[in-house]
Amino acid sequence: MSLSLDDVRGIAEYARIALNADELTEMTSYLNDALERVLEPITHFELDGVVPVFHPIGDLSNVMRDDVPSNESLPIDVALQNTASQEDRFFRIPSILGNGGER
Amino acid sequence: MSAYIEDLDAALIAKAVKEGSISALEVAQASLDAIDKRDPQIHAFIQVTPELALKAAQDIDNARAQGKELPPLAGVPIAFKDNMHLIGSRTTCASHMLENYESVFTATAVQRMLDAGCVPVGKLNMDEFAFGSSTESSYFGHTCNPYDIERVPGGSSGGSAAAVASGMVPLTLGSDTGGSIRQPASFCGVVGFKPTYGMVSRYGIVAFGSSLDQVGPFGRSVHDVALAMNALAGRDERDCTSQPWNIDFTADLNSGVEGMKIGIVSSLNNAEGVEAEVVDAINKAAQNLTAAGAELVEVELPHAAAAIAAYYVLAPCEAFSNLARFDGVRYGHRPNDARDLADMTSRARAEGFGPEVKRRIMLGAHLLASGVYDKYYYPAQQVRALITEDYKKAYEQVDAILMPTSPHTAFKFGELSNPTQMYLSDMFTISLNIAGNAGISVPVGFGSASGLPIGAQLIGPAFQDHKLLRIAASLEASYEATQCAPGFTKKGGLLS
Amino acid sequence: MKELEEVLKDWEPVIGLECHTELTTLQTKMFCGCRLSHDDEPNTNVCPVCLGMPGALPAPNKAAIQSIVLAGLATNCEIMKRSMFYRKNYFYPDMAKNFQTTQGPIAFCMGGWLDLEVTGAAARERYDDGTLTPGPEGGYIAHVGITRIHMEEDAAKMIHVGGIDGRIDGADHSLIDYNRCGTPLIELVTEPDLRSPEEARLFMEKLRQIFLTLGISDCSLESGSMRCDGNISLRRRGTKKFGTKTELKNINSFKSLHDGLEYEIRRQAEVLEEGGIVYQETRHWETSTKRTLVMRTKETADDYRFFPEPDLAPYDLSEEFIEDVRSRLPELPDARRDRYAQSFGIKRSDAAQIAGDPDVAKFFEAAMEGKDIKLARSVANVILNDLAGYLNAEGKTVATMSITPAQVASLADLLATDAITSSQGREVFQAMAETGKDPAAIVDERGMRQVSDLSALEPVVESVLEACPDQVAQYKGGNTKVIGYLVGQCMKASKGNGNPKLFNQLLSQKLG
Incomplete structure (x- = not known):
């Protein structure tokens, strides 16, 4: 069952990628092509009872660090140096619901 | 005076600097000069860092003058794929999203090379966020293959391979998620090594597929790569998937392959789509290994065919999640006229990411959706278990497996324009990342038809990387020493 | 709206709680070495990891995992040796990576329970159908299942500027402070076993007492280091099928939890009795107006695209790890209450009050x-x-x-x-x-020593009897209550120092 334009619009909204009408069409055909040509084989294997491996790390487990401050917190100018908008010591973002005054 | 470093590998430079026959500053300047002259043609660099390089070189010369013992790679110019953080440089991932991103810390792998005495000359071009096999998707324009500037250098670490092949630096670092070190090494006629997952810290490397990514070196010899591994390998408490490792990778490097068993997977080597000149070159490499005393053994990897599908499930899923942080809030591109937060983020990502990045994010977001997850993601992790098991069984019979790195030599720009077609060309490299094992691409001459470099891939079991390098060194020894691409060599370098 | 008691005759409330607790007593965040101090200047305790900088990787805090195991042991949970962290993917800038690192289907702690003793007026909030287990001091015992306790990380604090009262709705822009981002957080989820607002309140109170005793958090509902959401639905008494639930948020006191749930029960009953539909939605308890308001409607369940966190190795907790934590388990409030009642002979309810607060217990x-x-x-x-x-x-x-x-x-x-x-x-x-x-x-x-020397008290009694002939007469006439007045006069005459019990005895003797 292939993905519709609406499906892809929903995914784009969730993934926060604005797509215009042409891009949406192109993306839809890409996704369907990838699913059919590249990914489809994964659905054909006999996998009953196969325990999945989520990490290629052998028996490595329980990796933890001690609860000791690293003293590696960033100076404020470094913490904020790559942001496009700041105010006082904060990161600044536009109105979340879009019904405020800022444009 | 201007020095020529084209013919010097890392080992020779470090030796010369240690002996005082050349200063680190001279070497650094030579590298920067070579970049000045050659990079306009190759475009391997996104950023050159002369201040960092000259400062590091000066420090080494000062240390030597004070009689201090120099670290093993003192004075060796190095450049890093631009997904690796280095304080004092931008880290762009070849993306408009991070065009102006200043590194706020230095990646562990980068730091370890600097601690080993390497001199950082710049940051290297790549496919945007490492999604690609040709370096064509870089926001800053493609890198050219030094053997034929009409052709791609491979990818995603195309800049890392081309910089070494064109003699601008002897050593670079790249990252490999599905072949991104080995395939460009093959295309550019240099050595590229993807260590076992967990061998090298990923801390400070902008993540693509967290369970697949691994950092590794490029060089013109296996020995240089082994020297780099001596610096890189080992546990980093900042990367919880890194593992303790302390071994001298150069110790047994020249001990040969006498009595070793090398696996051949005939069904793979002769698969549809593998060019005849590649098959020939690999057969020749196999003969050379036999001549060196190894025994060839036919092995099976029954689930190899599933690797590409599994990879293109797992990698986009992890990439989708890893790239979610690029929302324009704390860093990265941000439109300045957004209506609201969602508009700001959606447009930051639409404008900041190139088409392939968006495609992978969208694919991952779809594959993880409830209901879809069970159809693709979960089976892909089961397939991962089967592939890992296949390798385990094969390595009970053999010490390493020999196969092509890529089914073909470097292709022309735009030749593989369909993204899914490009994906299918990763057939030899991908399964290794899924299993987490090590692999290396070694130059094995030039295609009889194309005249372009061909790489043979040797792959080995997890955490037997030193043995794999030893086999690679033996294979390498059966060919003429790897040179820079023609047009970039300069016989009669500084030490002659 | 009908009163709660009326509603309960026809409807059975079904309540489940989700309780988030910050592990405030630790030194550092969940996945990085930044200090836990929310009150510092904005964005002081931030680093590449908790700012979600590209290339940063998480490193879990061992003490946080010991704390959650401790919490699990104290609430009768099974400690799962094998578990993994998962990524919960959603875009919201208070979570710097735009995913929260949390746990998947298997949490560190699964399947626990707590018993609540519900007594006095509180017991009246539960409809007695005759199946309740009686409590030791009247009332009943409510057995509350705990589904799981999982480990996760807290979000950043946001300030909404330009709206009314700092509300997000109508705000002009927002500011983000990542000091809190990455604070170790444990989330406890109960089974839908609670049947009254009082049970919910008691559960939270008990949980708070336990966590305080364990020393894993300062458990402040006011400052938000302990937070609670309630899921509530009604079903016709005698039926089994769950009704549609609403989720109650913004609860910052035990009273809000109780009152918010009570309001929801009454509101839902009214909606249902009028033939209306309860929508699955998130509602917000507004203390000032004492009502719940819709925050947002969930049309479809959020799809968080959970998948195992590839940057973190799985857990395979050893017996030694668990036993080491178990050996640090302090005496819990219930056990302490029983010990106080038994070995000190104090009233069970008094013992419970003292034992419930570790500082008070220590003081006692x-x-x-x-x-x-x-x-x-x-x-x-x-x-x-x-x-x-x-x-x-x-x-x-x-x-x-x-x-x-x-x-x-x-x-x-x-x-x-x-x-x-x-x-x-x-x-x-x-x-x-x-x-x-x-x-x-x-x-x-202040010369307050109570005088119990009879020879000193007798003269006082004599003089009071002399001064109050009327009351003496009344007493002798059968109005024995008047003795209280006389004791009072004696106390007054002794400037409050006389022993009132002895005055009473002496007066009775003399008058008798």
């Missing part, structure tokens, strides 16, 4: 150190009456006050031996709190 035990257990009741009385009242009025806690256990023990002793009266006791307590002086010194200073 310090006051009783080396003392006769007969003193326990008096010490408990001073703590639960004088001390509790004082702390309440002053807005202090046992940890921040200057009164010592020895002072309380000494006051309790003065009271237990009838050296001072209870009203003098209150005065001494007040003076002790204000001046820091010892009770004995205060009593001496």
Whole structure:
């Protein structure tokens, strides 16, 4: 069952990628092509009872660090140096619901 | 005076600097000069860092003058794929999203090379966020293959391979998620090594597929790569998937392959789509290994065919999640006229990411959706278990497996324009990342038809990387020493 | 809307809680070495990891995992040796990576329970269908299942600027402070076993007592280090099928939890009885107007695209790890209550109150150190009456006050031996709190020693009887209650120092 334009619009909204009408069409055909040509084989294997491996790390487990401050917190100018908008010591973002005054 | 470093590998430079026959500053300047002259043609660099390089070189010369013992790679110019953080440089991932991103810390792998005495000359071009096999998707324009500037250098670490092949630096670092070190090494006629997952810290490397990514070196010899591994390998408490490792990778490097068993997977080597000149070159490499005393053994990897599908499930899923942080809030591109937060983020990502990045994010977001997850993601992790098991069984019979790195030599720009077609060309490299094992691409001459470099891939079991390098060194020894691409060599370098 | 009692006749409330607790007593965040201090200047305790900088990787805090195992052991959970972290993917800038690192289907702690003793007025909120398990002091016992406790990380704090009262709705822009981002957080989810607002309140209170006793958090509902959401639905009494639930958020006190749930029960009953539909939505308890308001409607369940966190190795906790944590398990409030009731002979309800707060319990035990257990009741009385009242009025806690256990023990002793009266006791307590002086010194200073010497008291009684012939006559006429007045006169004449019990005895003898 292939993905519709609406499906892809929903995914784009969730993934926060604005797509215009042409891009949406192109993306839809890409996704369907990838699913059919590249990914489809994964659905054909006999996998009953196969325990999945989520990490290629052998028996490595329980990796933890001690609860000791690293003293590696960033100076404020470094913490904020790559942001496009700041105010006082904060990161600044536009109105979340879009019904405020800022444009 | 201007020095020529084209013919010097890392080992020779470090030796010369240690002996005082050349200063680190001279070497650094030579590298920067070579970049000045050659990079306009190759475009391997996104950023050159002369201040960092000259400062590091000066420090080494000062240390030597004070009689201090120099670290093993003192004075060796190095450049890093631009997904690796280095304080004092931008880290762009070849993306408009991070065009102006200043590194706020230095990646562990980068730091370890600097601690080993390497001199950082710049940051290297790549496919945007490492999604690609040709370096064509870089926001800053493609890198050219030094053997034929009409052709791609491979990818995603195309800049890392081309910089070494064109003699601008002897050593670079790249990252490999599905072949991104080995395939460009093959295309550019240099050595590229993807260590076992967990061998090298990923801390400070902008993540693509967290369970697949691994950092590794490029060089013109296996020995240089082994020297780099001596610096890189080992546990980093900042990367919880890194593992303790302390071994001298150069110790047994020249001990040969006498009595070793090398696996051949005939069904793979002769698969549809593998060019005849590649098959020939690999057969020749196999003969050379036999001549060196190894025994060839036919092995099976029954689930190899599933690797590409599994990879293109797992990698986009992890990439989708890893790239979610690029929302324009704390860093990265941000439109300045957004209506609201969602508009700001959606447009930051639409404008900041190139088409392939968006495609992978969208694919991952779809594959993880409830209901879809069970159809693709979960089976892909089961397939991962089967592939890992296949390798385990094969390595009970053999010490390493020999196969092509890529089914073909470097292709022309735009030749593989369909993204899914490009994906299918990763057939030899991908399964290794899924299993987490090590692999290396070694130059094995030039295609009889194309005249372009061909790489043979040797792959080995997890955490037997030193043995794999030893086999690679033996294979390498059966060919003429790897040179820079023609047009970039300069016989009669500084030490002659 | 109908009153709760009316509603309960026809409807059965089904309540489940989700309780988030920050592990405030740790030094560092969940996945990085930044300090846990939310009150510092904005964005002081931030690093590449908790700012979600590209290339940063998480490194889990061992002490946080020990804390959650401790919480699991204290709430009768099974500790799962094998579990993994997962990524919960959603875009919201208070989570710097735009995913939260949390746990998947298997959490560190699964399948626990707590029993609640519901007594007094609280018991009346539950409809008695005759199947309730009776409690030791009346009321009933509610058995509440705990589905799981999982480990995760807290979000950043946001300030919404330009709207009314800092609300997000209508705000002009927002500011983000990542100091809190990455704080170790444990989320406990209960089974839908709770049946009344009081049970919900008691559960939270008990959980808070346990976590305080474990020392894993300061558990402040006010500051938000302990937060609770309630899921509530109604079903017709006698039916099994769950109704549509609403989720109640913004609860910052035990009272809000109770009142918010009670309101929701009554609101939902009204909607259902009018033939309406309860929508699955998130509602927000507004304390000022005492009602719940819709925050957002969930049309479809959020799809968080969970998948195992590839940057973190799975857990395979060893027996030694778990046993090491178990060995640090302190005496829990219920056990402590039983011990106080049994070995000190104090009332079970008093014992429960003292045992419920680890600081108070510690204070009580310090006051009783080396003392006769007969003193326990008096010490408990001073703590639960004088001390509790004082702390309440002053807005202090046992940890921040200057009164010592020895002072309380000494006051309790003065009271237990009838050296001072209870009203003098209150005065001494007040003076002790204000001046820091010892009770004995205060009593001496103020000449308050209760006089129990009969030879000193007899003359006082004689003179009062003489001065009050009317009352004497009334007493003899059968109105024995008038003796109270006479005791009062004796106290007055003795300037409050006479022992009222002995005055009473002497008066009865003389009049009898």
